[in-house]
Amino acid sequence: MPDGVLTQPDAMTLRLPTKGGEGDLRGLVRLLRQGWRWLLTGCFGGIALAVCALWLVAPAYTATMVIGPTARVGSAAMGARVPTLSGRDSAAMAEPGAGDESLSDFARYLELFGSGPVADQLARDPGVLRALFPDRWDAESQRWHPPAGLIPAVKRTLLALVGRQDWVEPDGERVARALRDRLMIDMLRSGPMRRITLRHSDRATALDLLGRVAAATDAHLRAEAARRSAAQIAHIKERLGAITVAEHRQALSDLLLDQERVAMMIGVELPFAADMIQPPGAASLPDWPNPAVVVPLAGMAGLMAACFCLSARHALRDGRAGRDA
Template identity: 75%
Template sequence: MPDGVINPPVPQAMTLALPPAHGEEGDLRTILRSLRAGWRWLLAGWSAGLALAVIALWLVTPAYTATMVIGPMARIGAAATGSRVPVSSGRDSATGAESGAADESLSDFARYLELFGSGPVAEQLAREPDVLHALFPDRWDAGEGRWRPPPGPLPMAKRALLALVGRRDWVEPDGDRVERALRERLLIDMLRSGPMRRISFRHADRATAVDLLGRIAAATDAHLRSEAARRSAAQIAHIKLRLDAVTVAVHRQALSDLLLDQERVAMMIGVDLPYAADMLQPPAAGMLPDWPNPAAVVPLAGLVGLVAAGFALSARHALKEHGTGMERVP
């Protein structure tokens, strides 16, 4: 560049963090000083968070958590049901699942976990009035013996919004609503890295939580047992029908072996033991409600209020410094 020509000033990007001018402190010290000066705002934010948490805890109905521990049903051992898959020596026999990739095989226990409280199990539970009354107590009017919309400002606002778009809120629960309610309250956790699972269910009444969790488990196991019995009976009926039509001795012997295997399966399905899941720990709940936990909610709410107040003070200071920096630009 020729001598005597002064470099033009490079415009700086507009940011909230401005470089400190001569004799001024850095951004961090300035922010800390702003927070120290605004301690009243920090105290107000912390107090507001605590107050909101206390109000919310008074408004929310506490709930009990019922838990149970289950594992795959044993096939061998003193307390086992025995193998339900027919195994014959010296020849191939029918198996529980068709051959394919390893991830295509689905065990009875995996089906149990997938169907727990959902699908056909929820439909079956929806046919029991006491289960519906326990799951939706705010919609059941025991005095008049009928279902009603839930009271309160929030449900009324929801019904008003649905009415604006030409829809209406449901009144009498069905299987789909039961499945949604169970999905919101059920939690399945893995115990360590083994096959056992801990299943939790939350309800406002302790006895109801324990009873409903046991009912869901029994309904799921009964559904899988009935499906297995139905499939086995259909196969036995089909094999007997084919036996009446087949005359070749070799084919009749093969069908007789298959019939024997399926009758063994049907016999093991009928054993009066759990079909898919063994209950290692029956449903139980504590004597006191454990949700929500005030010891965790109140301090967390105070911390959130404190952080929100600190962020508001920092943003206010940054905007103020930004406005001062803009005024300095000629």
């Protein structure tokens, strides 16, 4: 045989081999036509499972709010809290740190939204706890009880076998975990604004809970800023009583003036870290899960599963036929 001549020319091409004059694609189409009952069964089976799941899952309302960084300028702004220019460039001392190390109040707001110290503060409110864990609160006995169901019972049993306890009354850590499962924060148009959504089975509770989390986060950051400003003012006043050099006293007086301006602006009854561009709102009807999306996807998934089972059955049958031959 001359060099360069292939014994199997189809091996180096994209052409599919044929069997009995029929290509692979035609064979697959013929197989699907013959197994149309399998396809219908899989499709309607997926739809039936989706309908049953929708009946079992409690529908939920999605409360939505849009926030953005607090405006410093404009008619609706609270103004700059930290003086940018003062006689001795004291702004750097009022807000220390290099530019790449600074953290804005809005970034702190997003990080603490419903977590950490904010969750601990929310855990002290009985209304928030009952809204987050309605299935664990017994209104008649006014007591908390372990979660019901087979899976929680099995979990408690397994932990009891190793000497551990699963159930404790809701605390800050459990509140943070529950909010983390329910909250979603999305960026709007690649800008500074954020859309925050929270799902709950009751519409009024979803709106109230989202508003409480936002108010608690802003109040925590305001209190922390006021604490830091008060500490710096007290320290400057203490140093002023011990310094007699006129230049040093003038520098400290400028710092004291700046910090008193900061403390005054912190006390203004306006949003501290985040402006509420769009207050919490929700649709009048439950919007999760959406049957218009779940049912067609379930039917498509059932159809694909039926195709896979039909192909696997045909391949196994051909394999057994080949071994028998």
